Amino acid sequence: MNNSHSASYAAAGVNIEAGYEGVRLMKRHVERTLIPGVVSDLGGFGGLFEPDTKGMSRPVLVSGTDGVGTKQRIAQLMDKHDTVGIDCVAMCVNDIVCCGAKPLFFLDYIAIGKNDPEKVATLVSGVAEGCVQAGCALIGGETAEHPGTMAPNDYDLAGFSVGMVDRDKVISQSSMREGDVILALPSSGLHSNGYSLVRKVFDVEHADLSKYCEELGSTLGEALLTPTVIYVKPVLAAIAAAEVHGISHITGGGFYENIPRCVPDGLTARVEKAAVKTPAIFSLLQRVGNIPERDMFNTYNMGVGMTMIVSRDTADKALEALRSHGCNAYVLGDVVSGEDKVALA
The missing domain is CATH 3.90.650.10 (PurM-like C-terminal domain)
Known part of the structure; x- marks a missing residue:
């Protein structure tokens, strides 16, 4: 990965080295969220999770997805990016707990005009804090640099979570x-x-x-x-x-x-x-x-x-x-x- 470089891609506005640096900086935040069941490291093509189904007769997976919406514009105006990640997690896990499910893991997606590794890591720190509060693991995500379609300082944060509940205990x-x-x-x-x-x-x-x-x-x-x-x-x-x-x-x-x-x-x-x-x-x-x-x-x-x-x-x-x-x-x-x-x- 350290040898990966594309001058042509960089000339188009995408800095892949900044992406690698962002991943390095966010790792310490992701580590805070690790719970039993996580069986993969950050950086793979898929996040792996082995759920504990002991005591469940009919385990059911429950999923939810959402974003922060235009609240993130306030964060951009204030140049304060460490809390909107909490919002992103909350909007997903608060939905899936409504049927009685316990959130297991979360993945985020950040679209950003210009990849600023420090800013991305700060955004992920909020996501990690949200996962800690919810008791779930942050097992993956994606950061996509969008030059020419987003202003350099703009970003959009979204994510999704998967939880589990025994079918007989779903809130009905x-x-x-x-x-x-x-x-x-x-x-x-x-x-x-x-x-x-x-x-x-x-x-x-x-x-x-x-x-x-x-x-x-x-x-x-x-x-x-x-x-x-x-x-x-x-x-x-x-x-x-x-x-x-x-x-x-x-x-x-x-x-x-x-x-x-x-x-x-x-x-x-x-x-x-x-x-x-x-x-x-x-x-x-x-x-x-x-x-x-x-x-x-x-x-x-x-x-x-x-x-x-x-x-x-x-x-x-x-x-x-x-x-x-x-x-x-x-x-x-x-x-x-x-x-x-x-x-x-």
Whole structure:
């Protein structure tokens, strides 16, 4: 590999040596994520993982893929690239844990205008941190230099994760019933959704993102870059402790799109709006952008990054398990009979 060089390719704008240097720099971050099951080294054509299926009668693989979206534009404007990788992992693993699956491994993809090994390694450091938080391994990835199609400082970060769950333990809406309790798992802020509207409202291309905002208790840039919460460990603990009938990751589409995805016909998830604990960034966004409340709840998580619907008899056990893993969950509402799958009262 050290002898690999193409002057012609370099003249076209692709520096393959920079790619090799990026891999060298990211290795120490990847090593933090290694867990039992990893049977390959970084740099191969495929990442190998041997899952432990002991105790499972019918192991099922669950996959999820996503990106960071235009939130990464904030990172580019602030020249701060060590947290968006957490967002990338979160958007994938938070999806697959909704069916009760434990994430096993993750792979990332970075498209970048000009390959800056230090920047790429910093991006991967965030991905590695996200994997550590989720308890999964970073077993591979790809960095692609795109001269002429992307500006030199631009990049796009995406990835996917694979998890596993016993078929008999998949979270199924068929067990949901009237009287179940809806729990709110707090978000850290905007997470990674609705940033096209965020960028428009705050005019981020011209705003001073480093200016301290009293209302937020931070700079605007810091608030906008706050990483997405990774809920894997508290959710798996709650599943083990309680009778869980439905889980929704509140992403793009907010409450109105995501909560109904786990609610069967004939039932309604009744959410008490007054119970929602909403961080200041949402109030500021709504006021500055003059955004109707309905649109806010139909676009953003409003402070609730995930909802969990549990049996009333085991709600306290679920709350205890979530809180013991650092998630300050609270009761958000209940399940009633009805035609609309979600109602905000």
